[in-house]
Amino acid sequence: MDIFDSVLNFVMPPLSLVMLAFAWPTLTFINTCEWLYSTYFCEDMEHKVVIITGASSGIGEQIAYEYAKRKATLVLVARRETRLHGISENCRLLGSRNVLIIAADVVKEDDCRRFVNETINIYGRVDHLVNTASLGHTFYFEEAADTSVFPILMDINFWGNVYPTYVALPYLRQTQGRIVVNASVENWLPLPKMSLYSAAKSALTNFYETLRFELRDEVGITVATHGWIGTELTRGKLMLEEGADMQWKEEREVHVTGGKIEEFAKMIVAGACRGEAHVKYPSWYDIFFMYRVFAPNVLYWTFRFLLSNEGRRTSLIGTGRALLESPSPPRDGSGRLIAGSPVTFSQSPPRQQLKFE
Numbered sequence: 001m002d003i004f005d006s007v008l009n010f011v012m013p014p015l016s017l018v019m020l021a022f023a024w025p026t027l028t029f030i031n032t033c034e035w036l037y038s039t040y041f042c043e044d045m046e047h048k049v050v051i052i053t054g055a056s057s058g059i060g061e062q063i064a065y066e067y068a069k070r071k072a073t074l075v076l077v078a079r080r081e082t083r084l085h086g087i088s089e090n091c092r093l094l095g096s097r098n099v100l101i102i103a104a105d106v107v108k109e110d111d112c113r114r115f116v117n118e119t120i121n122i123y124g125r126v127d128h129l130v131n132t133a134s135l136g137h138t139f140y141f142e143e144a145a146d147t148s149v150f151p152i153l154m155d156i157n158f159w160g161n162v163y164p165t166y167v168a169l170p171y172l173r174q175t176q177g178r179i180v181v182n183a184s185v186e187n188w189l190p191l192p193k194m195s196l197y198s199a200a201k202s203a204l205t206n207f208y209e210t211l212r213f214e215l216r217d218e219v220g221i222t223v224a225t226h227g228w229i230g231t232e233l234t235r236g237k238l239m240l241e242e243g244a245d246m247q248w249k250e251e252r253e254v255h256v257t258g259g260k261i262e263e264f265a266k267m268i269v270a271g272a273c274r275g276e277a278h279v280k281y282p283s284w285y286d287i288f289f290m291y292r293v294f295a296p297n298v299l300y301w302t303f304r305f306l307l308s309n310e311g312r313r314t315s316l317i318g319t320g321r322a323l324l325e326s327p328s329p330p331r332d333g334s335g336r337l338i339a340g341s342p343v344t345f346s347q348s349p350p351r352q353q354l355k356f357e
């Protein structure tokens with residue numbers, strides 16, 4: 001390494017932190033002015049059309065209610081159509097005049113084309129595309145006995161956002177619309193037992209941050225980043241329901257700590273209507289990013305410490321307990337699982353349990 005880089009390695013981190021500390025009040029002032037301006041000129045969603053993927057539960061469902069209160073026309077997408085019926089009724093009661101439900105799998109490009117085209121045929125426009133379809137997991141990477149679930153996790157968490165975006169973009173350009181993405185703090189905060197989910201979410205964030213530059217404000221992008229919120233994802237997928245993916249055995253009952261999803265959904269929709277690039281909940285999590293850059297060992301030691309605490313139960317997505325064994329899910333000729341079909345992970349016995357409470 002040449003001497004120049006060696007000096008900068010030593011000098012730049014503390015210098016940058018000092019400069020940032022001095023710039024902080026000015027940056028806060030600018031951000032506050034921007035926030036006040038965008039709050040005053042907030043987008044009116046009445047007569048606007050919003051497509052929400054993953055609307056059959058959790059954050060997607062609550063986001064639908066928030067848009068409904070703003071009188072938006074809604075297109076609710078998920079695979080479990082039965083759940084969408086009840087949610088669409090609630091949306092109507094809350095203020096939406098038009099609610100369309102479409103059963104579709106976001107991993108399939110054709111399905112994505114179908115729900116976007118159907119929206120255009122019926123309502124003639126798309127103003128917001130909200131991507132919340134997702135699938136979580138909690139197991140140590142080497143405990144997974146079946147590698148064919150790996151691409152399924154990547155498919156739903158990454159391609160399941162990219163396909164709807166690709167198909168809807170030409171229409172979003174016409175309305176100078178907005179894409180809302182549900183990322184996660186695991187984008188950059190490495191949490192044990194969530195390696196594939198974190199990898200997909202990192203890819204997702206980098207994809208949309210790059211796309212933001214390519215679209216140059218012609219279509220807005222709001223990336224929502226949050227920690228743990230009590231939803232189906234954190235409680236484990238519903239079992240034995242049409243279209244449910246994971247069949248976590250006991251995790252539905254796991255008590256989950258964290259913010260309220262209603263509050264977070266309200267923040268996301270308000271942020272999207274104000275045209276914000278990022279919505280964070282809670283925003284203090286950002287500080288972990290500094291640790292990741294400047295003191296990664298601190299994060300590493302923290303997780304080592306938490307993992308060494310035998311006997312602590314997890315309150316994250318899963319518990320590491322063996323998952324329910326069910327009849328083999330459908331596979332194609334090469335023996336790989338067919339995407340979109342119910343999946344069961346079989347795991348080796350858990351090593352230990354983890355708790356964040």
Ligand SMILES: NC(=O)c1ccc[n+]([C@@H]2O[C@H](COP(=O)([O-])OP(=O)(O)OC[C@H]3O[C@@H](n4cnc5c(N)ncnc54)[C@H](OP(=O)(O)O)[C@@H]3O)[C@@H](O)[C@H]2O)c1
Nearest residue numbers: 054056057058059079080106133134182228229231232233
């Ligand atoms: N909950 C948390 O603590 C937390 C934390 C960080 C980030 N997040 C993120 O927030 C978003 C929403 O999470 P959530 O907690 O609300 O999850 P959730 O309750 O499990 O909901 C996931 C939704 O995705 C849908 N979905 C899954 N696979 C699909 C597919 N192939 N095609 C169409 N729809 C599909 C599900 O509906 P169907 O099964 O009916 O298709 C369901 O409506 C996700 O992006 C998640 O990563 C959540």
